[in-house]
Amino acid sequence: MSSCTDYYTSRRRFLAQSAGVGALLGMPINRLVAAIGSAHAPKAESVVLFWNGGGMSHIDTWDPKPGREVGGEFEPIKTSADGIQISEIFPQLAKQMHHCSIIRSIAGTNGDHGRATYELQTSHPQNPALVHPGLGSFVINESQKAGDLPAYISIGGMAPRAGYLGQRCEAYYIGLPGERDPYLAFPDGIHHTQGERRLEVLARMNLRTSGKLAARDLKEADVALKDAVALMKSPALASFDLDKENPKTLERYGLTEFGRGTLLAKKLIETGVRFVQVNRGGFDNHMDVFPAMRNHGSVMDPAVASLIEDLHSSGRLSKTLVIMLSEFGRTPKINKDAGRDHHARVFSCFMAGGGIKGGQVIGSSDKDGMAPENRPVQVADLHASVCHALGIDHTRELTTPLNRPMKLVKEGAKPIAELFA
């Protein structure tokens, strides 16, 4: 399957494609060749992005501050990685830390939900003149689709938009994991043979129209229709189903939407989906942050830890980059409502798999978690790192349909070398 901007061919792409570039491992060969020269050979083929909307408190999760007034209710616990401690709300993840990297020194600049979310999801500051594609969209734009399932799937929430990359780079949306999506099969009452007959009639009608009109969109519409029918018939659809899962597995990931969503993400990755985004909200805890985080821990911990464990035991962890992001952190100072407010000056994120080095902490914040102390990391460096893990050139320039050149990732971003050392 071709990638998204197939129609809006930029001049470079036009030339590159006409040179007859083939693909290997889901990536165009010319890019693989480019990567050989660099020190790090890309290992990751897929990404699972956990998007935590609202601004997840960094102190109560990845960057505990024991003994300080800002430390709050939770104590740090030891992990499977020497010398690394994380919040007690993640006991199972603590056992997986040897696979994971934590970055504690992200230096953000935006404390507004809208703008910060935009920046964390696209790497660019929000610009009224255009919509930048989200991380998932531009990742799948750069790679080939494998199999019948959509290359980019968003679970439990809307993914950021594909912006100027157009509809074909939009995520396929799954609201409730495991729930039968009525749009993936003929409606009740229409049996298989009748459905097939209907599709034939439709194909004949469309053939007649295509013969009449020069509309370029009709070709794209034909492709979309073909993809839809292929998807409906694909055995890979079984991946969407959670009913046949071992009840113990479901219990292990947690009997919550998030747990089921994470399990679904694993299954989708196994079928070749390139980018799965698992969305979760409820992190904007201006009030009562500790009960909220306790709840988040009880829901996220079993799910994400099981995911990492299962990916590892099936040998897929090095090929799957797991990353957890939020738009900013929360104030170290606890407010009068027992909550924490927005804090963008420093916050953390979590990564595992995909060829990154496990069991390490990169950067640090000061003793109260107010500002970065060592090795500050720019937000866009995160996106550059994801690209690097996948072997994508993050400095590449795309051309929007309006002929405006746009950098894939914000100018000046650099992959975080320590992740890949």
Added chain:
Amino acid sequence: MSVSERIIFALVCSVGVASADVDFRQQIQPVLENACVRCHGADSAKGGLRLDTKAGFLKGGKHGPVIDAKDYTKSDLLRRISLPRDHSDIMPQETEPLSGPHKNWLTDWVRTGAKWPDGVVLKTRKKEVPGLAERQFIPEKAPASLAAAAAVTDQILKQENAIAKGGVPPLAGVIDDLAYLRRATLDLIGRIPTIAEISAFERESAGDRRAKLIDRLLDHPRFAERWTVFYADMLRVRSQQDGGPQLLAYVNRSVAQGKPYDEMARELIATNGRPENTPAAGFALGDAANPMALAGATAQIFLGVRVQCAECHDHPFDDWKQKEFYELAAYFGTIKRVEQGKNIKRIYTTEGKETAVKWPPEREQAPKRDGVAPKFPFEMVNYTTKPHFISRLEDRRKPDTAGLSAVAAKKALDELVDGFSVKQALRDSKSEADVLAEAKAAAKQGDDGRSVYVQSEDRRKLAAMITDPRNPYFARAFVNRVWAELIGRGFIEPLDNISAYNEIRHPQTLQFLAQEFIASGYDLRSLVKLTMLTETYQRGHLAAGVSVTDVARAEESFTATRARRMLGEVLFDSVSAAGHLLTHKWPEGANVREVKRQIRIPLATAAMLAAAEDKTTNQPAMMAMAKPGQAPAPYDLEKGANLDFEALLKPEKMKKGEDKFADVLTESKMDLEMNKKMEDDAIEAVRQARIRLLRSGNAERFRLETVSALVDDNPKFDTTLRMATPAPAAHFLRVFGQPARDNLGEFRDESPSLRQELMMLNGKATHEASRVGPLEPVHALISGPNANAGKAVEFVYLEILTRRPTAEELSEARAVIAAGKDPADGLADLRWAMLNSHEFRYLP
């Protein structure tokens, strides 16, 4: 130019096309002035290089001379302009790289000696209003009627195409009557025509049936619904924002009433207040009453100019300076958004004391920042004699100015524009009793918690200048949008990017239409009618087999229309209309079936959940998206709605017996009453219950259970034109390209997608629309004593595709009907295919 076109053009040009002698004034001067002199001229000489004078040019800069006299191919000027885009040495730096032809001109010029005529000094291109320079095709006199104006429009367009470079693109024919009926009905009332409407149309005499059709449709109640969508997109109405629902209702009513566009614009720009009382205030609240955001939005929406980039730095590729942006923002400098009330929030805008817009910008961290004085950065056009379109506007609005002296007439014009008053707007929106109280409240200033809606004199002035008929952007920007809506492509693309650097191919056609729009009193219906009477609107598409380049050229020149896809709202409503789903088409009890659903049963106790529930919400009912325990029904993503706009616009009821003046206090009293409803204790109780629930570890856990019920699933759908907008993400409308409207410059996306196909192929609307219900007209043709398959086929082709079937289609359709388990079922197969076909979705 499209990308592919650029490539071909550039390739052609770069293959050493024989060069005539280079004309400095026509070719080199414009290129240098546009691309170089800004940074290498009198104001600024980067790298010590000046390219605005002969001496400076010959001297060169710190890197030496730009021309190599011995070997021209080694000239640094030529090297730099030919570098790849991301090369750090490329010139120009601050704007788009030079196009192929421009590079060739410079190359040829250098090669032939780089002759610079003596005494010619170049100047930076001044910020000029694009597209007004030439007027030779615009007739002097006013057209006699809308039909005459339409003919003039076609004429000017043809003349502008004739002088354009590149030869005449292929011309498509004019569409036939039924195709016109379908197109016009979709464009004006947002659904396909019914059988009755087709018959009525065909009964009219051939000569004027199209014009009569337009008049009928303009009067139809759905016209307002369909064009509310247009405005909602343009103004970025979001029902979830403060004042969003009221703003939507206001727009709908304004369209229904035929409120002049300039009047609406003035109200939106200048009104402060509470949306429940003065719904136009919702516009400012949509951007959280932020002066910077409002400046950018106002300019882009109403003037079609993108100044937003200048918020942070001098515009990189246009002429707006950062200071100018701040001066524009200063008109909104004192706006204040106020949020009151603990449980039921009341939000409104008013004016504060100090301006929030200060210079230098915050980022520079200057020791002292001063308030910026507002200044309008857009130039007005100076007319030495009053043009006829302004006279006609005045005549329309003040019929008794006839016979006034010239001075009085000018005064009349100024008053015309200044005539808008807040009192008027308030009067329009509420009953008299409330107006008096409102005005008194507005006059008072109080710090004791009384709400005060102060209006802004600066914004009133801004609104007046923006809507002044001498403002060259306002009318043209709007005409451009309406033209694009109806034809599929604007005169200026993107629609909100009027700029000296964005070529307008048909400036005179646009200007003529803008003049007529102003003369009509900024009347939307007149503009729409005029457009739809032109031959240009009635052009068909080019056949398959025409080259991509020719198609692109034809579309840009309007010699052929592009095949537009229906808007998501229109598509859904058309499926409903085609399938007779707006009313029940099955008798009661005919659709009883067992419906199985998997529901989620929370593991937390019902009591715990209820205690923790947050009961405060002001928003009108919207679709509930997934919450633990509350899954939406499977086909909720296809639901329409029927918002009661009238209810949203009703002013708040006053308590009986209360003194008129006391309703100022009603505001604060209401707050107290609300507080009484939910005592602090109760609030705290809910809070504690939430904490307990969160700590229990069960807040989100659930188990699944399959429940089944016997349901009479008798399908009936609502229109999607009266829903809260934008629809929830993943809803049919969003999947079909409805924009989220958070950002400026977001337009409808017509590109096809996998999800769109799935929703149409397997969606409930399409399925139910296909089924033949006993209560719908075609039923009698397909079953029962008078069944006639041929007639049924003709009927459905008319009803669904607004045309009659060909002989081939007729025989194929009969075969499809015969192949079904019974004729009605076979007909359902046929209708399903028709609803899913490209022909259904794309306009003829």
